[in-house]
Amino acid sequence: xxxxxxxINGISLGSxxxxxxxxxxxxxxxxxxxxxxHGDVIxxxxxxxxxxxxxxxxxxIAAVVIxxxxxxxxxxxxxxxAYKPLRDASSLAVLITAIGVSYFxxxxxxxxxxxxxxxxxxxxxxxxTLSLADGRLVISSEAIITILACIIIxxxxxxFTAKTKAGKAMRAVSExxxxxxxxGINVNFTxxxxxxxxxxxxxxxGVLLCSAYPTLSPTTGAMPGIKAFTAAVFGGxxxxxxxxxGGILIGIIEIxxxxxxxxxxxxxxxxxxxxxxxxxxxxxxxxxxxxxxx
Numbered sequence: 001x002x003x004x005x006x007x008i009n010g011i012s013l014g015s016x017x018x019x020x021x022x023x024x025x026x027x028x029x030x031x032x033x034x035x036x037x038h039g040d041v042i043x044x045x046x047x048x049x050x051x052x053x054x055x056x057x058x059x060x061i062a063a064v065v066i067x068x069x070x071x072x073x074x075x076x077x078x079x080x081x082a083y084k085p086l087r088d089a090s091s092l093a094v095l096i097t098a099i100g101v102s103y104f105x106x107x108x109x110x111x112x113x114x115x116x117x118x119x120x121x122x123x124x125x126x127x128x129t130l131s132l133a134d135g136r137l138v139i140s141s142e143a144i145i146t147i148l149a150c151i152i153i154x155x156x157x158x159x160f161t162a163k164t165k166a167g168k169a170m171r172a173v174s175e176x177x178x179x180x181x182x183x184g185i186n187v188n189f190t191x192x193x194x195x196x197x198x199x200x201x202x203x204x205x206g207v208l209l210c211s212a213y214p215t216l217s218p219t220t221g222a223m224p225g226i227k228a229f230t231a232a233v234f235g236g237x238x239x240x241x242x243x244x245x246g247g248i249l250i251g252i253i254e255i256x257x258x259x260x261x262x263x264x265x266x267x268x269x270x271x272x273x274x275x276x277x278x279x280x281x282x283x284x285x286x287x288x289x290x291x292x293x294x
Contacts, residue, residue: 010248010256014249016224018247028237033098042202042220046206068204142208153201206220234274
């Protein structure tokens with residue numbers, strides 16, 4: 001039963017990585033840029049939820065909704081101010097800008113909330129845990145809510161991109177921006193919508209992450225953001241199912257590495273597995289090879 005407990009914990013942690021990775025993979029798949037400030041949007045979302053519940057004494061649902069709204073606006077503002085002017089710039093310029101935005105958000109959080117860690121109250125506090133096999137298998141309410149949230153979000157995103165007009169516009173922009181523009185699609189608006197959705201998902205991920213690991217600081221989103229990017233690459237960046245698969249696998253690998261090998265080198269093991277997978281399958285597990293026409 002210990003193995004199953006670790007497996008469930010890994011799937012739960014991986015579900016958080018998967019939700020974050022969905023934001024990475026959507027932005028890259030459509031705008032072809034890596035938003036390395038995404039992890040810090042997670043941190044801002046968690047702080048907003050913390051303030052709503054701790055200072056305003058509003059219910060958890062209100063905290064999650066307000067956090068999503070704030071992060072959605074933040075994502076649009078970041079895209080308009082930092083990334084839109086660099087639409088035709090080199091990848092290196094976009095990367096440096098993303099790192100700059102990341103440090104700006106961390107320092108803004110440091111000024112607003114200070115460096116002392118905050119204790120985050122779980123959004124599912126009070127809900128019962130699920131106990132099976134005479135108590136040998138225990139599934140926390142945080143794990144259940146996190147896994148369900150990941151599944152619902154992935155299904156909703158898949159339906160959104162496949163069935164809605166905005167989703168089809170995203171797919172068209174992803175394939176060819178020039179052709180999409182000629183067909184009357186507002187490329188700038190579509191990219192802004194993508195950032196908005198990715199940032200809203202970051203808020204959800206931040207709340208879920210801090211519910212499981214309740215210490216909140218200005219650097220809370222840094223490492224989860226890197227691991228979620230690893231998950232997106234692992235699964236095949238640009239693929240929604242790939243982001244989910246990569247996130248869950250990264251979570252399972254990390255938990256098993258901590259349980260059976262060493263907590264000190266668990267992160268190194270995660271990145272080593274990524275390197276091995278990319279050596280064998282450079283496009284990721286569910287990625288597809290893209291042939292460039294010359």
